[in-house]
Amino acid sequence: MPPQVATWSHSLPCTFWFTFWTCCCKPATNGSRLPGTSWCTSAPCLSTWLPRGPWRSHGGGAPALACPPRIWRLDTSSDWWDRIVLERWEDRQWTQNFRMRRDTFLELCEWLAPALRRRDTHMRPTIPLQKRVAIALWKLSTPDSYRSVGNQFGVGRSTVGAVLMQVVKAINRVLLHRVVxxxxxxxxxxxxxxxxxxxxxxxxxxxxxxxxxxxxxxxxxxxxxxxxxxxxxxxxxxxxxxxxxxxxxxxxxxxx
Incomplete structure:
Protein backbone atom coordinates (compact mmCIF):
# COMPACT_ATOMS: atom_id res chain seq x y z
CA MET A 1 0.00 0.00 0.00
CA PRO A 2 1.67 3.28 -1.06
CA PRO A 3 2.49 5.75 1.69
CA GLN A 4 0.25 8.77 2.04
CA VAL A 5 1.72 12.00 0.72
CA ALA A 6 1.03 15.23 2.59
CA THR A 7 -0.75 17.75 0.41
CA TRP A 8 -0.74 21.55 0.60
CA SER A 9 -4.30 21.57 1.91
CA HIS A 10 -3.14 19.45 4.86
CA SER A 11 0.08 21.32 5.61
CA LEU A 12 -1.38 24.84 5.42
CA PRO A 13 -3.59 24.54 8.55
CA CYS A 14 -0.69 22.96 10.45
CA THR A 15 1.61 25.81 9.45
CA PHE A 16 -0.97 28.40 10.51
CA TRP A 17 -1.60 26.74 13.85
CA PHE A 18 2.12 26.40 14.64
CA THR A 19 2.73 30.07 13.73
CA PHE A 20 -0.21 31.23 15.84
CA TRP A 21 0.88 29.18 18.85
CA THR A 22 4.50 30.33 18.56
CA CYS A 23 3.68 34.04 18.18
CA CYS A 24 0.59 34.50 20.32
CA CYS A 25 0.20 31.63 22.77
CA LYS A 26 3.68 30.46 23.71
CA PRO A 27 4.68 32.19 26.96
CA ALA A 28 8.00 33.92 27.38
CA THR A 29 10.83 31.94 28.93
CA ASN A 30 10.74 33.98 32.11
CA GLY A 31 6.93 34.06 32.27
CA SER A 32 6.73 37.84 31.74
CA ARG A 33 5.10 39.83 28.97
CA LEU A 34 6.84 42.00 26.44
CA PRO A 35 8.04 45.36 27.76
CA GLY A 36 5.70 48.25 27.07
CA THR A 37 2.74 45.98 26.25
CA SER A 38 -0.48 44.96 27.94
CA TRP A 39 -2.19 41.58 27.76
CA CYS A 40 -5.81 40.83 26.92
CA THR A 41 -7.05 37.32 27.72
CA SER A 42 -10.70 37.84 26.80
CA ALA A 43 -10.35 36.36 23.28
CA PRO A 44 -11.97 32.92 22.85
CA CYS A 45 -9.84 29.86 22.22
CA LEU A 46 -9.28 29.58 18.49
CA SER A 47 -8.88 25.81 18.70
CA THR A 48 -12.66 25.50 18.97
CA TRP A 49 -13.01 27.13 15.53
CA LEU A 50 -10.84 24.60 13.65
CA PRO A 51 -12.65 21.87 11.67
CA ARG A 52 -11.69 18.26 12.04
CA GLY A 53 -8.77 17.22 9.87
CA PRO A 54 -5.36 15.55 9.81
CA TRP A 55 -3.87 18.32 11.94
CA ARG A 56 -6.11 17.31 14.86
CA SER A 57 -4.82 14.97 17.52
CA HIS A 58 -5.41 11.24 17.15
CA GLY A 59 -8.25 11.37 19.65
CA GLY A 60 -10.14 13.87 17.48
CA GLY A 61 -9.78 16.67 19.99
CA ALA A 62 -8.20 20.08 19.57
CA PRO A 63 -4.45 20.50 20.09
CA ALA A 64 -3.59 21.46 23.64
CA LEU A 65 -2.48 25.08 24.16
CA ALA A 66 0.28 26.10 26.52
CA CYS A 67 -1.83 29.10 27.57
CA PRO A 68 -4.98 30.93 26.41
CA PRO A 69 -4.60 33.18 23.32
CA ARG A 70 -3.31 36.62 24.21
CA ILE A 71 -3.53 39.87 22.27
CA TRP A 72 -1.11 42.66 23.05
CA ARG A 73 -0.83 46.32 22.14
CA LEU A 74 1.57 49.11 22.95
CA ASP A 75 0.71 51.16 26.02
CA THR A 76 -0.17 54.76 25.14
CA SER A 77 -1.39 57.75 27.13
CA SER A 78 -3.84 60.54 26.28
CA ASP A 79 -3.41 62.47 29.52
CA TRP A 80 -2.22 65.53 27.59
CA TRP A 81 -5.51 65.72 25.72
CA ASP A 82 -7.83 64.62 28.55
CA ARG A 83 -6.34 66.54 31.48
CA ILE A 84 -4.55 69.53 29.95
CA VAL A 85 -6.21 70.54 26.69
CA LEU A 86 -9.82 69.81 27.61
CA GLU A 87 -9.63 71.01 31.20
CA ARG A 88 -7.00 73.78 31.35
CA TRP A 89 -6.47 75.39 27.96
CA GLU A 90 -7.88 78.86 27.40
CA ASP A 91 -9.35 80.23 24.17
CA ARG A 92 -6.04 81.85 23.28
CA GLN A 93 -4.28 78.47 23.35
CA TRP A 94 -7.10 76.84 21.39
CA THR A 95 -6.85 79.50 18.69
CA GLN A 96 -3.08 79.23 18.44
CA ASN A 97 -3.05 75.44 18.08
CA PHE A 98 -6.42 74.46 16.58
CA ARG A 99 -7.21 77.73 14.74
CA MET A 100 -10.54 78.05 16.58
CA ARG A 101 -11.96 78.73 20.02
CA ARG A 102 -13.11 75.96 22.34
CA ASP A 103 -16.81 76.83 21.83
CA THR A 104 -16.34 76.67 18.05
CA PHE A 105 -14.63 73.30 18.40
CA LEU A 106 -17.50 71.88 20.46
CA GLU A 107 -20.04 73.19 17.96
CA LEU A 108 -18.08 71.58 15.13
CA CYS A 109 -18.15 68.25 16.98
CA GLU A 110 -21.93 68.50 17.34
CA TRP A 111 -22.34 69.08 13.59
CA LEU A 112 -20.08 66.15 12.70
CA ALA A 113 -21.42 63.73 15.33
CA PRO A 114 -23.98 61.97 13.06
CA ALA A 115 -21.31 61.24 10.43
CA LEU A 116 -18.50 60.27 12.84
CA ARG A 117 -20.36 58.31 15.52
CA ARG A 118 -18.80 54.88 16.11
CA ARG A 119 -19.61 51.90 18.36
CA ASP A 120 -17.34 50.23 20.89
CA THR A 121 -16.12 46.74 20.03
CA HIS A 122 -15.31 43.71 22.18
CA MET A 123 -11.60 44.36 21.64
CA ARG A 124 -11.42 48.01 22.74
CA PRO A 125 -13.56 51.16 23.05
CA THR A 126 -13.70 53.57 20.16
CA ILE A 127 -11.73 56.83 20.16
CA PRO A 128 -13.98 59.62 21.50
CA LEU A 129 -15.50 61.93 18.90
CA GLN A 130 -13.89 65.10 20.26
CA LYS A 131 -10.47 63.48 20.27
CA ARG A 132 -10.82 62.34 16.65
CA VAL A 133 -11.84 65.81 15.49
CA ALA A 134 -8.94 67.31 17.46
CA ILE A 135 -6.46 64.89 15.84
CA ALA A 136 -7.62 65.93 12.38
CA LEU A 137 -7.53 69.66 13.18
CA TRP A 138 -4.06 69.36 14.72
CA LYS A 139 -2.74 67.58 11.60
CA LEU A 140 -4.34 70.11 9.26
CA SER A 141 -3.11 73.15 11.20
CA THR A 142 0.48 72.02 11.83
CA PRO A 143 3.26 70.48 9.69
CA ASP A 144 3.69 67.61 12.17
CA SER A 145 4.15 64.05 10.90
CA TYR A 146 1.68 61.24 11.59
CA ARG A 147 4.06 59.77 14.16
CA SER A 148 4.37 63.09 16.00
CA VAL A 149 0.59 63.63 16.09
CA GLY A 150 0.08 60.06 17.25
CA ASN A 151 2.53 60.48 20.12
CA GLN A 152 0.82 63.75 21.05
CA PHE A 153 -2.64 62.19 21.35
CA GLY A 154 -1.64 58.68 22.42
CA VAL A 155 -2.66 56.82 19.24
CA GLY A 156 -0.83 55.02 16.44
CA ARG A 157 0.32 56.80 13.30
CA SER A 158 -1.96 54.65 11.12
CA THR A 159 -4.86 55.74 13.34
CA VAL A 160 -3.97 59.38 12.67
CA GLY A 161 -4.20 58.80 8.92
CA ALA A 162 -7.52 56.96 9.19
CA VAL A 163 -9.05 59.56 11.53
CA LEU A 164 -7.88 62.42 9.30
CA MET A 165 -9.63 60.99 6.24
CA GLN A 166 -12.80 60.24 8.22
CA VAL A 167 -13.07 63.80 9.56
CA VAL A 168 -12.20 65.48 6.24
CA LYS A 169 -14.79 63.41 4.36
CA ALA A 170 -17.38 64.18 7.05
CA ILE A 171 -16.66 67.91 6.78
CA ASN A 172 -17.04 67.82 2.99
CA ARG A 173 -20.25 65.83 3.20
CA VAL A 174 -21.93 67.65 6.10
CA LEU A 175 -20.58 71.20 6.22
CA LEU A 176 -19.41 72.16 2.72
CA HIS A 177 -22.79 73.25 1.38
CA ARG A 178 -23.95 74.40 4.80
CA VAL A 179 -21.10 76.83 5.47
CA VAL A 180 -19.67 77.75 2.04
Missing amino acids: RLADPDAVIRGFGALGCPKCGGAIDGTHIPIRAPEHQASRYINRKGYFSVILQAVCDHRGQFTDINNVSTAERVCK
Missing part, protein backbone atom coordinates in the same frame (compact mmCIF):
# COMPACT_ATOMS: atom_id res chain seq x y z
CA ARG A 181 -22.48 79.38 0.08
CA LEU A 182 -23.12 82.54 -1.91
CA ALA A 183 -24.35 85.53 0.05
CA ASP A 184 -26.61 88.39 -1.04
CA PRO A 185 -24.52 90.33 -3.62
CA ASP A 186 -26.00 93.72 -2.72
CA ALA A 187 -25.26 93.18 0.98
CA VAL A 188 -21.70 92.16 0.18
CA ILE A 189 -21.14 95.20 -2.02
CA ARG A 190 -22.47 97.51 0.69
CA GLY A 191 -20.26 95.79 3.25
CA PHE A 192 -17.11 96.24 1.17
CA GLY A 193 -18.13 99.82 0.47
CA ALA A 194 -18.24 100.50 4.21
CA LEU A 195 -14.69 99.13 4.43
CA GLY A 196 -13.46 101.53 1.74
CA CYS A 197 -13.69 99.13 -1.24
CA PRO A 198 -16.59 100.33 -3.42
CA LYS A 199 -18.19 98.10 -6.06
CA CYS A 200 -16.47 94.97 -4.70
CA GLY A 201 -18.34 91.67 -4.69
CA GLY A 202 -15.74 89.53 -2.94
CA ALA A 203 -12.08 89.05 -2.06
CA ILE A 204 -10.36 86.28 -4.02
CA ASP A 205 -7.03 84.57 -3.45
CA GLY A 206 -5.34 81.20 -3.92
CA THR A 207 -2.55 79.04 -2.59
CA HIS A 208 -0.45 76.15 -3.90
CA ILE A 209 -0.85 72.79 -2.13
CA PRO A 210 2.20 70.57 -2.81
CA ILE A 211 1.49 67.05 -4.09
CA ARG A 212 3.48 64.09 -5.38
CA ALA A 213 4.06 63.91 -9.11
CA PRO A 214 1.02 62.22 -10.72
CA GLU A 215 1.66 59.19 -12.90
CA HIS A 216 -0.33 60.66 -15.80
CA GLN A 217 -0.22 64.23 -17.14
CA ALA A 218 2.29 65.33 -14.53
CA SER A 219 3.16 68.43 -16.54
CA ARG A 220 -0.28 69.85 -15.84
CA TYR A 221 0.55 70.12 -12.15
CA ILE A 222 3.95 71.87 -12.33
CA ASN A 223 3.62 75.45 -11.08
CA ARG A 224 5.77 78.46 -11.86
CA LYS A 225 7.98 77.69 -8.85
CA GLY A 226 8.97 74.33 -10.26
CA TYR A 227 7.18 71.83 -8.01
CA PHE A 228 3.96 69.84 -8.34
CA SER A 229 0.85 71.30 -6.75
CA VAL A 230 -2.86 71.92 -7.00
CA ILE A 231 -4.25 75.41 -6.61
CA LEU A 232 -6.85 76.12 -3.96
CA GLN A 233 -8.88 79.20 -4.84
CA ALA A 234 -11.26 80.82 -2.39
CA VAL A 235 -13.62 83.81 -2.32
CA CYS A 236 -14.87 85.48 0.85
CA ASP A 237 -17.25 88.32 1.65
CA HIS A 238 -16.74 91.46 3.74
CA ARG A 239 -17.13 89.48 6.98
CA GLY A 240 -14.38 87.01 6.07
CA GLN A 241 -16.81 84.14 5.42
CA PHE A 242 -16.12 81.90 2.45
CA THR A 243 -18.64 82.12 -0.39
CA ASP A 244 -16.88 79.83 -2.89
CA ILE A 245 -13.90 77.43 -2.96
CA ASN A 246 -12.38 75.42 -5.79
CA ASN A 247 -9.21 73.45 -6.47
CA VAL A 248 -7.71 73.07 -9.95
CA SER A 249 -4.44 72.05 -11.54
CA THR A 250 -1.92 74.64 -12.68
CA ALA A 251 -2.76 74.08 -16.34
CA GLU A 252 -6.50 74.56 -15.72
CA ARG A 253 -5.80 77.78 -13.83
CA VAL A 254 -3.68 79.11 -16.73
CA CYS A 255 -6.40 78.22 -19.25
CA LYS A 256 -9.02 80.04 -17.21
Whole structure:
Protein backbone atom coordinates (compact mmCIF):
# COMPACT_ATOMS: atom_id res chain seq x y z
CA MET A 1 0.00 0.00 0.00
CA PRO A 2 1.67 3.28 -1.06
CA PRO A 3 2.49 5.75 1.69
CA GLN A 4 0.25 8.77 2.04
CA VAL A 5 1.72 12.00 0.72
CA ALA A 6 1.03 15.23 2.59
CA THR A 7 -0.75 17.75 0.41
CA TRP A 8 -0.74 21.55 0.60
CA SER A 9 -4.30 21.57 1.91
CA HIS A 10 -3.14 19.45 4.86
CA SER A 11 0.08 21.32 5.61
CA LEU A 12 -1.38 24.84 5.42
CA PRO A 13 -3.59 24.54 8.55
CA CYS A 14 -0.69 22.96 10.45
CA THR A 15 1.61 25.81 9.45
CA PHE A 16 -0.97 28.40 10.51
CA TRP A 17 -1.60 26.74 13.85
CA PHE A 18 2.12 26.40 14.64
CA THR A 19 2.73 30.07 13.73
CA PHE A 20 -0.21 31.23 15.84
CA TRP A 21 0.88 29.18 18.85
CA THR A 22 4.50 30.33 18.56
CA CYS A 23 3.68 34.04 18.18
CA CYS A 24 0.59 34.50 20.32
CA CYS A 25 0.20 31.63 22.77
CA LYS A 26 3.68 30.46 23.71
CA PRO A 27 4.68 32.19 26.96
CA ALA A 28 8.00 33.92 27.38
CA THR A 29 10.83 31.94 28.93
CA ASN A 30 10.74 33.98 32.11
CA GLY A 31 6.93 34.06 32.27
CA SER A 32 6.73 37.84 31.74
CA ARG A 33 5.10 39.83 28.97
CA LEU A 34 6.84 42.00 26.44
CA PRO A 35 8.04 45.36 27.76
CA GLY A 36 5.70 48.25 27.07
CA THR A 37 2.74 45.98 26.25
CA SER A 38 -0.48 44.96 27.94
CA TRP A 39 -2.19 41.58 27.76
CA CYS A 40 -5.81 40.83 26.92
CA THR A 41 -7.05 37.32 27.72
CA SER A 42 -10.70 37.84 26.80
CA ALA A 43 -10.35 36.36 23.28
CA PRO A 44 -11.97 32.92 22.85
CA CYS A 45 -9.84 29.86 22.22
CA LEU A 46 -9.28 29.58 18.49
CA SER A 47 -8.88 25.81 18.70
CA THR A 48 -12.66 25.50 18.97
CA TRP A 49 -13.01 27.13 15.53
CA LEU A 50 -10.84 24.60 13.65
CA PRO A 51 -12.65 21.87 11.67
CA ARG A 52 -11.69 18.26 12.04
CA GLY A 53 -8.77 17.22 9.87
CA PRO A 54 -5.36 15.55 9.81
CA TRP A 55 -3.87 18.32 11.94
CA ARG A 56 -6.11 17.31 14.86
CA SER A 57 -4.82 14.97 17.52
CA HIS A 58 -5.41 11.24 17.15
CA GLY A 59 -8.25 11.37 19.65
CA GLY A 60 -10.14 13.87 17.48
CA GLY A 61 -9.78 16.67 19.99
CA ALA A 62 -8.20 20.08 19.57
CA PRO A 63 -4.45 20.50 20.09
CA ALA A 64 -3.59 21.46 23.64
CA LEU A 65 -2.48 25.08 24.16
CA ALA A 66 0.28 26.10 26.52
CA CYS A 67 -1.83 29.10 27.57
CA PRO A 68 -4.98 30.93 26.41
CA PRO A 69 -4.60 33.18 23.32
CA ARG A 70 -3.31 36.62 24.21
CA ILE A 71 -3.53 39.87 22.27
CA TRP A 72 -1.11 42.66 23.05
CA ARG A 73 -0.83 46.32 22.14
CA LEU A 74 1.57 49.11 22.95
CA ASP A 75 0.71 51.16 26.02
CA THR A 76 -0.17 54.76 25.14
CA SER A 77 -1.39 57.75 27.13
CA SER A 78 -3.84 60.54 26.28
CA ASP A 79 -3.41 62.47 29.52
CA TRP A 80 -2.22 65.53 27.59
CA TRP A 81 -5.51 65.72 25.72
CA ASP A 82 -7.83 64.62 28.55
CA ARG A 83 -6.34 66.54 31.48
CA ILE A 84 -4.55 69.53 29.95
CA VAL A 85 -6.21 70.54 26.69
CA LEU A 86 -9.82 69.81 27.61
CA GLU A 87 -9.63 71.01 31.20
CA ARG A 88 -7.00 73.78 31.35
CA TRP A 89 -6.47 75.39 27.96
CA GLU A 90 -7.88 78.86 27.40
CA ASP A 91 -9.35 80.23 24.17
CA ARG A 92 -6.04 81.85 23.28
CA GLN A 93 -4.28 78.47 23.35
CA TRP A 94 -7.10 76.84 21.39
CA THR A 95 -6.85 79.50 18.69
CA GLN A 96 -3.08 79.23 18.44
CA ASN A 97 -3.05 75.44 18.08
CA PHE A 98 -6.42 74.46 16.58
CA ARG A 99 -7.21 77.73 14.74
CA MET A 100 -10.54 78.05 16.58
CA ARG A 101 -11.96 78.73 20.02
CA ARG A 102 -13.11 75.96 22.34
CA ASP A 103 -16.81 76.83 21.83
CA THR A 104 -16.34 76.67 18.05
CA PHE A 105 -14.63 73.30 18.40
CA LEU A 106 -17.50 71.88 20.46
CA GLU A 107 -20.04 73.19 17.96
CA LEU A 108 -18.08 71.58 15.13
CA CYS A 109 -18.15 68.25 16.98
CA GLU A 110 -21.93 68.50 17.34
CA TRP A 111 -22.34 69.08 13.59
CA LEU A 112 -20.08 66.15 12.70
CA ALA A 113 -21.42 63.73 15.33
CA PRO A 114 -23.98 61.97 13.06
CA ALA A 115 -21.31 61.24 10.43
CA LEU A 116 -18.50 60.27 12.84
CA ARG A 117 -20.36 58.31 15.52
CA ARG A 118 -18.80 54.88 16.11
CA ARG A 119 -19.61 51.90 18.36
CA ASP A 120 -17.34 50.23 20.89
CA THR A 121 -16.12 46.74 20.03
CA HIS A 122 -15.31 43.71 22.18
CA MET A 123 -11.60 44.36 21.64
CA ARG A 124 -11.42 48.01 22.74
CA PRO A 125 -13.56 51.16 23.05
CA THR A 126 -13.70 53.57 20.16
CA ILE A 127 -11.73 56.83 20.16
CA PRO A 128 -13.98 59.62 21.50
CA LEU A 129 -15.50 61.93 18.90
CA GLN A 130 -13.89 65.10 20.26
CA LYS A 131 -10.47 63.48 20.27
CA ARG A 132 -10.82 62.34 16.65
CA VAL A 133 -11.84 65.81 15.49
CA ALA A 134 -8.94 67.31 17.46
CA ILE A 135 -6.46 64.89 15.84
CA ALA A 136 -7.62 65.93 12.38
CA LEU A 137 -7.53 69.66 13.18
CA TRP A 138 -4.06 69.36 14.72
CA LYS A 139 -2.74 67.58 11.60
CA LEU A 140 -4.34 70.11 9.26
CA SER A 141 -3.11 73.15 11.20
CA THR A 142 0.48 72.02 11.83
CA PRO A 143 3.26 70.48 9.69
CA ASP A 144 3.69 67.61 12.17
CA SER A 145 4.15 64.05 10.90
CA TYR A 146 1.68 61.24 11.59
CA ARG A 147 4.06 59.77 14.16
CA SER A 148 4.37 63.09 16.00
CA VAL A 149 0.59 63.63 16.09
CA GLY A 150 0.08 60.06 17.25
CA ASN A 151 2.53 60.48 20.12
CA GLN A 152 0.82 63.75 21.05
CA PHE A 153 -2.64 62.19 21.35
CA GLY A 154 -1.64 58.68 22.42
CA VAL A 155 -2.66 56.82 19.24
CA GLY A 156 -0.83 55.02 16.44
CA ARG A 157 0.32 56.80 13.30
CA SER A 158 -1.96 54.65 11.12
CA THR A 159 -4.86 55.74 13.34
CA VAL A 160 -3.97 59.38 12.67
CA GLY A 161 -4.20 58.80 8.92
CA ALA A 162 -7.52 56.96 9.19
CA VAL A 163 -9.05 59.56 11.53
CA LEU A 164 -7.88 62.42 9.30
CA MET A 165 -9.63 60.99 6.24
CA GLN A 166 -12.80 60.24 8.22
CA VAL A 167 -13.07 63.80 9.56
CA VAL A 168 -12.20 65.48 6.24
CA LYS A 169 -14.79 63.41 4.36
CA ALA A 170 -17.38 64.18 7.05
CA ILE A 171 -16.66 67.91 6.78
CA ASN A 172 -17.04 67.82 2.99
CA ARG A 173 -20.25 65.83 3.20
CA VAL A 174 -21.93 67.65 6.10
CA LEU A 175 -20.58 71.20 6.22
CA LEU A 176 -19.41 72.16 2.72
CA HIS A 177 -22.79 73.25 1.38
CA ARG A 178 -23.95 74.40 4.80
CA VAL A 179 -21.10 76.83 5.47
CA VAL A 180 -19.67 77.75 2.04
CA ARG A 181 -22.48 79.38 0.08
CA LEU A 182 -23.12 82.54 -1.91
CA ALA A 183 -24.35 85.53 0.05
CA ASP A 184 -26.61 88.39 -1.04
CA PRO A 185 -24.52 90.33 -3.62
CA ASP A 186 -26.00 93.72 -2.72
CA ALA A 187 -25.26 93.18 0.98
CA VAL A 188 -21.70 92.16 0.18
CA ILE A 189 -21.14 95.20 -2.02
CA ARG A 190 -22.47 97.51 0.69
CA GLY A 191 -20.26 95.79 3.25
CA PHE A 192 -17.11 96.24 1.17
CA GLY A 193 -18.13 99.82 0.47
CA ALA A 194 -18.24 100.50 4.21
CA LEU A 195 -14.69 99.13 4.43
CA GLY A 196 -13.46 101.53 1.74
CA CYS A 197 -13.69 99.13 -1.24
CA PRO A 198 -16.59 100.33 -3.42
CA LYS A 199 -18.19 98.10 -6.06
CA CYS A 200 -16.47 94.97 -4.70
CA GLY A 201 -18.34 91.67 -4.69
CA GLY A 202 -15.74 89.53 -2.94
CA ALA A 203 -12.08 89.05 -2.06
CA ILE A 204 -10.36 86.28 -4.02
CA ASP A 205 -7.03 84.57 -3.45
CA GLY A 206 -5.34 81.20 -3.92
CA THR A 207 -2.55 79.04 -2.59
CA HIS A 208 -0.45 76.15 -3.90
CA ILE A 209 -0.85 72.79 -2.13
CA PRO A 210 2.20 70.57 -2.81
CA ILE A 211 1.49 67.05 -4.09
CA ARG A 212 3.48 64.09 -5.38
CA ALA A 213 4.06 63.91 -9.11
CA PRO A 214 1.02 62.22 -10.72
CA GLU A 215 1.66 59.19 -12.90
CA HIS A 216 -0.33 60.66 -15.80
CA GLN A 217 -0.22 64.23 -17.14
CA ALA A 218 2.29 65.33 -14.53
CA SER A 219 3.16 68.43 -16.54
CA ARG A 220 -0.28 69.85 -15.84
CA TYR A 221 0.55 70.12 -12.15
CA ILE A 222 3.95 71.87 -12.33
CA ASN A 223 3.62 75.45 -11.08
CA ARG A 224 5.77 78.46 -11.86
CA LYS A 225 7.98 77.69 -8.85
CA GLY A 226 8.97 74.33 -10.26
CA TYR A 227 7.18 71.83 -8.01
CA PHE A 228 3.96 69.84 -8.34
CA SER A 229 0.85 71.30 -6.75
CA VAL A 230 -2.86 71.92 -7.00
CA ILE A 231 -4.25 75.41 -6.61
CA LEU A 232 -6.85 76.12 -3.96
CA GLN A 233 -8.88 79.20 -4.84
CA ALA A 234 -11.26 80.82 -2.39
CA VAL A 235 -13.62 83.81 -2.32
CA CYS A 236 -14.87 85.48 0.85
CA ASP A 237 -17.25 88.32 1.65
CA HIS A 238 -16.74 91.46 3.74
CA ARG A 239 -17.13 89.48 6.98
CA GLY A 240 -14.38 87.01 6.07
CA GLN A 241 -16.81 84.14 5.42
CA PHE A 242 -16.12 81.90 2.45
CA THR A 243 -18.64 82.12 -0.39
CA ASP A 244 -16.88 79.83 -2.89
CA ILE A 245 -13.90 77.43 -2.96
CA ASN A 246 -12.38 75.42 -5.79
CA ASN A 247 -9.21 73.45 -6.47
CA VAL A 248 -7.71 73.07 -9.95
CA SER A 249 -4.44 72.05 -11.54
CA THR A 250 -1.92 74.64 -12.68
CA ALA A 251 -2.76 74.08 -16.34
CA GLU A 252 -6.50 74.56 -15.72
CA ARG A 253 -5.80 77.78 -13.83
CA VAL A 254 -3.68 79.11 -16.73
CA CYS A 255 -6.40 78.22 -19.25
CA LYS A 256 -9.02 80.04 -17.21
